[in-house]
Amino acid sequence: MTRPLSGRTALVTGGSRGIGAASAEALAGLGAHVVLTYRTGREAAERVAAACRERAGTAHVLSADLDGAAGADRMLDALEAAVDGVDVVVSNATTAHPRAALAQLETEQLLGKVDADLAVLHRLVRRLTPKMHSRGFGRYVVVSSGHAIGPSAPGMSAYGIGKAALEAMVRYLAAEEGHSGVTVNAVRPGFVRTDTSVGVPEAVRDRMRRAIPAGRLAAADDIAGVVSLLAQPAAGWVNGICLPATGGLNHPVDWPRIVRQEQPGGVS
Numbered sequence: 001m002t003r004p005l006s007g008r009t010a011l012v013t014g015g016s017r018g019i020g021a022a023s024a025e026a027l028a029g030l031g032a033h034v035v036l037t038y039r040t041g042r043e044a045a046e047r048v049a050a051a052c053r054e055r056a057g058t059a060h061v062l063s064a065d066l067d068g069a070a071g072a073d074r075m076l077d078a079l080e081a082a083v084d085g086v087d088v089v090v091s092n093a094t095t096a097h098p099r100a101a102l103a104q105l106e107t108e109q110l111l112g113k114v115d116a117d118l119a120v121l122h123r124l125v126r127r128l129t130p131k132m133h134s135r136g137f138g139r140y141v142v143v144s145s146g147h148a149i150g151p152s153a154p155g156m157s158a159y160g161i162g163k164a165a166l167e168a169m170v171r172y173l174a175a176e177e178g179h180s181g182v183t184v185n186a187v188r189p190g191f192v193r194t195d196t197s198v199g200v201p202e203a204v205r206d207r208m209r210r211a212i213p214a215g216r217l218a219a220a221d222d223i224a225g226v227v228s229l230l231a232q233p234a235a236g237w238v239n240g241i242c243l244p245a246t247g248g249l250n251h252p253v254d255w256p257r258i259v260r261q262e263q264p265g266g267v268s
Contacts, residue, residue, distance in 0.1 A: 003031030004232045011079065011086045011128070012036045013066060013120070014093030016045035018194035019143055022224035023090050024048055028057025030228060032088060037064035037075060039093070067095050067116055072123045085131035088231045091121050092143040097162065099155035110158050117162035118169060125173065129182060138182035139231045142170050143223070144242060146190050167242050174240030183239040185230045190246035192218045214247030222247075 010027045014020040015036025024036045025048065034052045038045035038061060045061040052059035062078050065071035079086070095116040098109045121142060132138030144167055146152060147160035166186065173184040191197065191208050209217050226245045229235060244250070 004234065005088065006031035008087040009033045009035065009083045009085065010088035010090065010231065012090040012092060013064065014038070016041050016048055019189070019192065019220045019223045020090070020092040021048045022220035023092065023227045024059065025051050025055060026224040026228040027088065027090070027231060028052035028059060029055040030232065032057060033083070034059040035062060035079060035083060035086070037062045037066070037093065039065055066093050066120045069119070069123070072120065076123070076127045085135065086128045087132065087135070087137055088139045088141070089124055089128060090141045090143065090227055090231070091124060093120065095120065097159045101155065102157045105158060110161065113158040113162045114165050117166050121166060121169060129177065132182045133180045136181040137233070138177070139235070140173065140182070140184040141227050141230045142166055142184070142186040143227070144186045144188045146188055146246070148188065170242065171240050178239050181236070183236060185238060185240065186242040187223060187226050187230065188242050188244045189223045190218060190244070190249055192220060192223060194220055212247040212249045216247070218245070218247060
C-alpha cells in the first residue's frame with residue numbers, strides 16, 4: 001500500500017524531543033524521508049532517527065543553531081547537500097525567551113524574541129520554497145502555542161507575542177504561496193506533557209486536566225497527529241489556518257484563573 005508521503009522529504013526543526021520528535025516519527029510512518037535538526041543532544045536525535053527507520057521510513061540528523069543567520073545557513077547548506085529539495089517543513093524549534101512581565105522587559109529583549117522567531121521561519125521559506133515551486137507541492141506546518149492568543153502563565157508575554165507574530169506570518173505566506181501548490185498552516189497546542197513542562201506542579205496539572213473536555217493532558221503524539229494531517233497531499237485545500245489542538249478546550253484560555261480555582265480565596 002502506497003503511503004501518502006512516500007518519495008517526499010520532510011524537515012523537522014527541533015526534532016530531538018517533544019512535539020518535534022513525535023512529528024518526525026509520525027511523518028516517517030507516512031513514508032517520508034525525515035531530516036531532523038537538533039541544537040544539543042545528538043544522542044537523543046539519533047534515537048528519534050532510529051525510531052523513524054523502525055517505522056519503515058528513512059532519516060538522518062543535522063546539528064543546527066537556528067537563533068542566528070550563520071547557524072541557519074550552515075544547516076541549510078548541509079541540508080541541500082544531503083537531499084534534493086524538501087517537500088514538508090515542520091517549523092518546531094523555538095528560540096530562547098526572557099521570562100518577565102512586559103513592563104519589566106527591555107525593548108530590545110522583546111524585539112529580539114519576535115525577530116528571532118520570524119527570522120527562523122523566513123530563512124527556511126527563502127531557501128526551501130523555490131524547489132517546492134518547481135515540484136508544484138509543498139507543506140509548511142508551524143508549531144505555535146496557546147500563549148499566542150491571550151495571557152497565560154506569568155512571564156510568557158515575549159514568548160506569546162513571538163508566536164502571535166508567527167501566526168500572522170503564516171497567514172501572509174499562505175496567501176502568497178497558495179497558487180503554487182504550497183500550503184502554510186500552524187498548529188496551536190494547548191498544554192502538552194513534554195520535558196519542558198515537567199516543572200508544572202501536579203496540583204496545577206490536575207486542574208488543567210479537569211478543565212479539558214477530553215479529560216486528560218495532551219501527549220506529544222496528539223499534536224504530531226495534527227501536524228502529520230496538515231503535511232499530507234490530501235490536505236491541499238487547507239491553507240492559512242491556525243488549528244487548535246486542545247482536546248476541546250477553546251482558546252483563549254484563562255489558565256491563571258483555572259489554576260486559582262481551588263486555592264483558598266480563589267475564584268469559584
